[in-house]
Amino acid sequence: MWVDSHCHLFASEDTPEELLNRAADAGVDWLMCPGVDLETSLQAHRISAANQDRVLWAAGLHPHDAVRWADEGGRLTSLIATADAIGECGLDYYRDLSPRPVQREVFREQLRLAGDHGKPIIVHCRDAFADVHEDIASADLGERVILHSWTGGPKWTKRFNELGVTFSFAGMITYPTGDTVRRAVAVAPPERCMIETDTPYLAPQAHRQEPNEPSFVPLVGEQLAEIWGISVEQVARLTSETASRVYGREE
Numbered sequence: 001m002w003v004d005s006h007c008h009l010f011a012s013e014d015t016p017e018e019l020l021n022r023a024a025d026a027g028v029d030w031l032m033c034p035g036v037d038l039e040t041s042l043q044a045h046r047i048s049a050a051n052q053d054r055v056l057w058a059a060g061l062h063p064h065d066a067v068r069w070a071d072e073g074g075r076l077t078s079l080i081a082t083a084d085a086i087g088e089c090g091l092d093y094y095r096d097l098s099p100r101p102v103q104r105e106v107f108r109e110q111l112r113l114a115g116d117h118g119k120p121i122i123v124h125c126r127d128a129f130a131d132v133h134e135d136i137a138s139a140d141l142g143e144r145v146i147l148h149s150w151t152g153g154p155k156w157t158k159r160f161n162e163l164g165v166t167f168s169f170a171g172m173i174t175y176p177t178g179d180t181v182r183r184a185v186a187v188a189p190p191e192r193c194m195i196e197t198d199t200p201y202l203a204p205q206a207h208r209q210e211p212n213e214p215s216f217v218p219l220v221g222e223q224l225a226e227i228w229g230i231s232v233e234q235v236a237r238l239t240s241e242t243a244s245r246v247y248g249r250e251e
Contacts (some may be wrong), residue, residue: 001234002221003243004031004214006088006122006148006196007169009055012211019199020054023214029240031214032247033214034088034122034148034195036060037065038072041079048084056247058085058122066098066106073106077113084247086114087122088148088242091135094127104131111139120144120166120246129156136163143246149198157184157198169192171204171212173223185227190199190235194243195220 004023009016010033023031033048033055035041041059048057054186059079061069069076071169080086089110091103098106114121123145125132129152136145142164149170152160167188172178185193195217197203203212204219221239225232243249 001029001240002027002195002217004028004052004197004199004217005146005194005243006170007031007033007199007214008036008040009033009047010040012200012213014213016047016051016055019213019215020051023217026218028213028214028217030054030056030249032056032058032122032243033083034085035060036062036088037068038075039084040157045079045083056084056249058087058216059083060087060110060122062088062091063090063092063103063107063108063124064095064097066103068110069102069106069109073109080113080119081117083119085122086110086117088124089121089144090124091128092124092126104135108135109174111135111141114141114144115139120146120248122148124148124152126189133159133163135183136160136221143192146246148193149196149202151181152184153180153181154187157187159189161189165193166192166194166242168196169220169224170196170198171202171216171220173227174205174219182223182227185224190228190230190238192242193224193239195239196226217237227245
């Protein structure tokens with residue numbers, strides 16, 4: 001069985017029920033649905049409540065909207081207390097939709113909450129590797145830090161690996177242009193890696209022109225198996241065990 005460690009079910013045109021049914025047919029056992037702001041965190045909570053045996057949820061504020069922490073931070077902090085994880089949060093210096101100092105402040109606050117509540121935290125990092133590394137190192141949360149849709153090359157993968165974090169890989173490792181990420185996979189420890197779809201974004205190459213969905217998880221797993229030189233079944237077991245351990249869903 002597989003796990004989708006990161007999918008935004010609320011952002012898909014299909015209903016959560018349709019997505020979950022197709023995921024089950026593809027061998028996906030359960031998944032994590034993170035919010036990106038207050039509204040979507042509440043939506044993730046509702047989806048999880050309606051599918052408690054299959055959907056975990058996270059509450060957090062994406063760096064694009066970090067300026068909204070002043071208005072939403074109080075309610076998000078309350079949600080975080082009952083969520084399965086914190087996020088999606090982090091730093092995005094590619095689009096810079098919120099000022100970098102504000103992004104940094106809000107990211108550090110969510111890292112602090114992760115430490116206070118003992119919860120995993122789902123981290124978005126785009127063109128901000130040095131600052132994300134510095135803040136994660138200061139937080140000292142180990143594998144509870146999940147580097148979502150990881151795109152760092154081998155050098156940054158090795159540096160983050162020294163912090164004991166968890167890497168989550170998405171459909172980009174199947175793209176013709178995905179060589180940098182595939183080289184990152186090659187140096188990442190298989191026992192601390194997970195698979196995600198980032199539904200409805202980043203569909204694997206075989207479905208590149210379609211919305212992504214949790215049922216496509218095995219396609220990412222097949223690419224991981226090829227890179228690591230192990231069986232697809234081993235990849236499914238390793239990544240699912242990591243997801244269960246990090247998200248506190250161990251049997």
